Amino acid sequence: MRGLLLAATLALAAPAAAQELRIAFKAAVDSADPHLNYTPNRNVQLHVWEPLALQDETMRLLPGAATSWRAVDSTTWEFTLRENLRFHDGTPVTAEDVVFSVRRAREITGIRTFIAQTRSVESVEARDPRTVVVRTRGPAPLLPHQMAVIPVASARAAEGATEADFNGGRAAIGSGPYRWVRLTPGQDVVIERAASHWREPEPWSRVTFRFIPNDSARVAALLAGDVDVINEVPPSLYGRLRDSDRTQLVSGTGMFTLYMYLDHFRERVVFATGADGQPLERNPIRDPRVRQAMNLALNRAALAERAMEGGAEPMGQFAAPGFIGHDPSIGVAPFDPARARALLAEAGHPGGFNLTIQCTNDRFAGDARTCQAVAGMFTAVGIRTTVEALPSAVFFRRANGGQGADPEFTAFLAIFASSTGVASESMTTILRTRDAARGTGSLNRGRYSNPALDAALDRVDSEFDEAARERLMGAAARIAIEDNAILPVFTLRSTYGVRRGLTLAPRGDGYTMATGIRR
Secondary structure: OHHHHHHHHHHHHHHHHHOEEEEEEOOOOOOOOOOOOOHHHHHHHOOOOOOOEEEOOOOOEEEOOEEEEEEEEOOEEEEEEOOOOEOOOOOEOOHHHHHHHHHHHHHOOOOOOOOOOOOOEEEEEEEEOOEEEEEEOOOOOOHHHHHOOOOOOOHHHHOOOOHHHHOOOOOOOOOOOEEEEEEEOOOEEEEEEOOOOOOOOOOOOEEEEEEOOOHHHHHHHHHOOOOOEEEOOOHHHHHHHHHOOOEEEEEEEEEEEEEEEEOOOOOOOOOEEEOOOOEOOOOHHHOHHHHHHHHHHOOHHHHHHHHOOOOEEEOOOOOOOOOEOOOOOOOOOOOOHHHHHHHHHHOOOOOOEEEEEEEEOOOOOOHHHHHHHHHHHHHHOOEEEEEEEEOHHHHHHHHHOEOOEOOOOOEEEEEEOOOOOEHHHHHHHHOOOOEOOOOEOOOOOOOOOOHHHHHHHHHHHHOOOHHHHHHHHHHHHHHHHHOOOOEEEEEEEEEEEEEOOOEEOOOOOOOOOHHHEEO
């Protein structure tokens, strides 16, 4: 009898345990503030704070906090909020909360902001409790995509909130399918299923996001059954997950692209010297022939297949196939070292020159290895290259500049993807002429400035016809690619390890969403 009672108790307990989902992240979440634009943070925050529109696996728009939106005229958009939408504390989500959230996202300062996504907003107002009117500085056909990345927070709870208030305190209130429980810095985030939500109830009553930066340790945790899902599986460990009868590997095309940023603004640079080791009279990268030589020196297929061990796909533009703005007519640059050497000679460097490139050593699996491979390819054509691989915290501080300082580097590798998933938005952020007032070029680390590209992106920003707009994105991309303004190298694959018995839909943004994981 006692054995029967124990069996019954275990049977009753099993469903509750099965409702818990454990996810291991490579990168740590460092803030719950929904208006700080940092990838690991946003991944978790989007479970709790909903934007007006949601994004599917290829960043196409779906209804979110708003059920519909329409362009009233070329400079006015109207969003209609979902009926009876409520925050987790039971208070209604109103248009005033949206107004507060957009204004807050626009006004926060620093590097990790939504300045690019709010650059077109002139004003935002509540027409009535369920209607938000956004007026723009000019035609803004991409505004719904931009609003899709700005979470809606409770104006009452978030007004004057501190970081602690968001990280599990009074401001940790959203309207998403999960509610925030706690953030333990450097350790984990815990969220729980909301009491009610407009979507079907989530199967997971509790979700824990653990931070395990070491790739082998993260894979070992999945194999041991300590977690159910892991992100950013390095290619070198694919086999361990494929060979186990307890796990599976899930992978899809991602939108995070590795770019080589190039210094376009300095007359003289410190990270490039002549063949004799002496300072150069002029920055060699400002010569288009040198940039083209660097482009042709890159064997992108080899980098994707060997340096990244199949965890990347060669890239020649700003959107992968299937994503908004991909132009099939723009191919990947050919690998042509002979032509690269000839171009260097034409540019006045028959003996080549010396170059130091920088990259991260902890941002994604294979980053430092890729950097070394790129250095070898440059060296083979006469650009004798050394590598400085840095921790991300150090690298981005030096690469971004800030507080009036310019970026330090001459040529460096970093991954980027626009949170909207739209090609023109990527170009606006990393290549458009830097203009703080207009919100353009916020991560234009090479300080590239080309009136032709700016004008082409202006045309994209004014075109409301979707097909015509995508054609204009292609035209803008060709300007940047033909000028070698920046060198796309490859796009990372979004790869996850998943416990058998679960399904997961891979996302282009690489996010690991509990809402996309099912039994």
